[in-house]
Amino acid sequence: MRIVFIGGTGRSGTTVLAKVLSGHSRMMAFDFETRLLIDPDGLLTLIRTWENNWSPYTASKALSRFRQMTLELSRPIGLRYRIINKVLSKLGCSYQRYRQVPFHSAIQPNEFVQQTDKFINRLSKGSYQGVWYGTESFVSNPKVYVTEPIPKEEVVSSVRSYIDSLISPVLQSNNKEIWVEHTPFNVLHTEELLSVFPEAKFIHMKRDIRDVISSYKGKDWGAKNLDYLISWMKGYFDKWERSRNKISKSSVKEIWLEDMVNSPNDTLKEIFDFIGVEDESDKLRLDLSLSNQGRWKDEMTPDEVDQVEGRLNKYLYK
DSSP: OEEEEEEESSSSSHHHHHHHHHTSTTEEEOSSOOOTTTSTTSHHHHHHHHHHOOOHHHHHHHHHHHHHHHHHHHSOOOHHHHHHHHHHHHTTOOOOTTTTOOGGGTSOHHHHHHHHHHHHHHHOSEEEEOOOTTOOTTOSSOEEEEOOOOOHHHHHHHHHHHHHHHHHHHHHHTTOOEEEEOOGGGGGGHHHHHHHOTTOEEEEEEOOHHHHHHHHTTSTTSOSOHHHHHHHHHHHHHHHHHHHTTSOGGGEEEEEHHHHHHSHHHHHHHHHHHHTOOOOTTTSOOOOTTOOTTTHHHHSOHHHHHHHHHHSGGGSOO
16 A cells, blocks of 8 residues: 655645545545544554553553544544534533544444454553553543553554555555545654655645635634744744655655646646656646635734744745
8 A cells, every 4th residue: 555645734735635636546535634643642652652662551551542542533423422512612612532533434433443453452462451540530441451562663563554454445445546644744753654654755735834824823723823823833844844854855745835726737747746646637626716825915914924924934935
């Protein structure tokens, strides 16, 4: 199975590109960010636990949190929970985790759980009912997983097999061979992801930082404070640039959303050449009417523009 990781700051065109690439005869992307690899309770965290932080407690905790994460990722959200989530949101409370990640639409929940348990069994000797001091409160039948130190290579191999067990059947059923994964912060984990998937390709989607910040300010996960947003973006690009300098140019490609809007066929040809697939740009339906190019001109004050341009000038589209 081949993988193309798309990443960016968020609000930079990662989802748009994933939808476009999914129209290619050889590529498939889910309609949602999978979150499975890079989120705090995800697969990269498990690898780090065995590589740098193993103890009977930390490994058990990591496996418990990963299994809970996958249960929430795979579980359909019924009408009752949708209503509860809406009410909680209006009350200013956090809602159900991963409610916008409908894995069940692509992978049967029972199959997801079965493959997850097989994966956990490869990393543990077994489990028993028990608690640690730090076990989450009010958990029914809490488990303690029994583990031992194992080489990173074995953990990585298990992670690779697990992802293959979930994704390859979906690819095969759609007559595709390349999975496109578009969780935005993928590119901040390029080195770790390449250690698991050495043949993977990374596409870094960039967008004029003024438009990114304008878009962030309208989201419930985006800070309203401009100074916070500038600090966030500066930290993002500092880390990305350090990672980019350590990996082969053959593994990563940077694309401006504005170039996709202004020169779609040329930009897609460049992307297809990088991935190593046929140029099908003339067959793809590319609707970029909602890209909101230049939205910052209407949404930012002159003082805000001066602050962003003064501190993030490198990331303006020129």
